[in-house]
Amino acid sequence: MANKISKVLQSQSFTLALLGAVLAAILFPELGVKGGPLQTQITTKIAVALTFVIQGLSLPTRQIAASATKLRLHAFCQVSIFLVAPLLMLGYMTVVGGLLHPGIEAGFFYLAALPTTISSAIVMTSNSEGDSSSALFSTTLANVLGIFATPLLCSIFLSASSEDGPQLSTLIGKLSMLVLAPLVLGQLIRPLVRDWAKASKKLFKRLSNSFIVFIVFAAFCQSVSSGIWGQIGLAAVLLTLVLTLVFLFLFSSVVWFSSPLGSSEKPERIAAFFCGSQKTLASGVPMASILFASLPADGNMAIGLMILPLMCYHPLQLFLAGAISPYFAKIAK
Template sequence: MSVPAATAPTTTAPGPSMPSSRKPSTVLLWLARLKPDTFTLLLVGTVVLASFLPAKGGMIGVANGATDVAVFLLFFLYGARLSREAVIGGLTQWRLHLLVTLCTFALFPLVGLALKPLVNLDILTPDLYLGVLFLCTLPSTVQSSIAFTSIAGGNVAAAICSASASNLLGMVITPLLVGLLLAKAGGGFSADALTSVFVQLLLPFVLGQLLRSRIGDWVARNKKVLGPVDRASILLVVYGAFSHAVNEGIWHQLDLASLLKVVLVDGGLLALILVLTTVISRRFHLSRADEIAVVFCGSKKSLVSGIPMANVLFAGHAVGMIVLPLMLFHQIQLMVCAVLARRYASNHPPGYVAAE
């Protein structure tokens, strides 16, 4: 998934002769950075489409079959693209990778469990809390974590290794965490769901890895052609999930106030994790470049992995409601980290050179 244009580093600046009235205001520049990326707009459009034209009757079976094929293809291509060398090559920086892994699969879930009282306080519904808890179990993003680390002047090589390893581990750890946390939170979870994850997600990923020596170069050469396949697969899963949710009356259960509460909870969750990853990095006396990698890799959650996993793990449940916190968190993390990356980049000490 590509990072929005708002995250690209600024390469030009107004010349000294430009009249002050022609210079964009600080407020306008700040708002430009918060502009939603194209993929987010497509997600919103898909939700709107499913809200007005949900799959019904015989189309439900067609949509479910197409979704299964799309998810299989998505994880097959991901397996074919993921470089094992990138993960193996970074194992020497074990402290950094251990911190990212612990933040992703231990710190986040613990914070998610601590948010359980929000249900009793009527801030989150049980399904929305389940969605927040689910996003806390997901692996980190890959593309955006690396891009923001690069913009901020961090350890890009370490970010590549950590983000890739996080997604690889998430294939196994996320389903196990979901089962464990749902039991703690009083939710239901079946062993069949774990089996479905391994068959529908892990199997195509492994097949992609096994065939990488044969098709890896072809996949790399056709990145621009295959890129839309990722997005189309996610959009198809979102359409199917929200079609089911609309048929079950999601918009009668979710009002604007509830939606705003989810945004505030997601924003607070991200802010807390960003502070904690920064503090932990400094307590471990990591270099500035490594701190940046930990902050950006350890605070992200992958929409690309999360929505297909939710579709498999929570089959028969209100999947649309469960993935809603993740979809909102996705956009919030992009906007906040775009600003944070620029702040890191503008505060480099004299003579600083980013690690590659």
């Protein structure tokens, strides 16, 4: 029994670390505020850049290029990620958005505007006997397109809902400097250190996760110090969790049942499901720290509020993927 509990805790170590970062922010908010001891207005930017350098180092360039030919499948994945998800979320928020704090409601749209995961989508596709090489290309393409598509979608939504909505050109410029440039740098360095990069996957993952936990800590320190969480209360957090779960099932169902539009082959449909329905925490948290850095911590659009739906979606999508992976593995044969 103790071994089973230990394995479960180990498998969810990243989620637990995120919860620990939130708890630490509640207890010691003064550490992570702008101008505080950790100088998070500078160190979070460094953490963002290093996160994407690591991502660039981790991506196998040759394998990505080799799996680029399935245009129909890749087009389906990108449409699911950047068109279906936002439109579905707009409809969903029309129904339930009135129940939510404006910052959390905006956070749901931010969730929908994000690209997909890379590592977990590929791993889950492989575990489910899906086409993992196609998953690699689609997820990588989505994360590059997300540098432009995510701020575009956020700019449209936030400009319509808040006078503080960020300017599109400014957002893309910041993301290009702190996301795209480090990602490209990592890819340029990779051929020189390919063997070391392959052998350092676990190290890269730990470092990347540590940077994300730090960014989450900084974001929540800002919002806790502003007193915004006292205004919202625990009930709003629990409601966010429930509504995130409902959206996950809705969106996942839409992607799976429409996946024949991407391919008639079961392995490719499985790849399309995981690539099209997952949302990235690894890129989403760093991007939020850039996109919404100019928004006041004590306003309706505090970063801590806006990443809450994403932090709920991340573990839920992993639980769902783990539950359905054995079924997918059977139908793929």
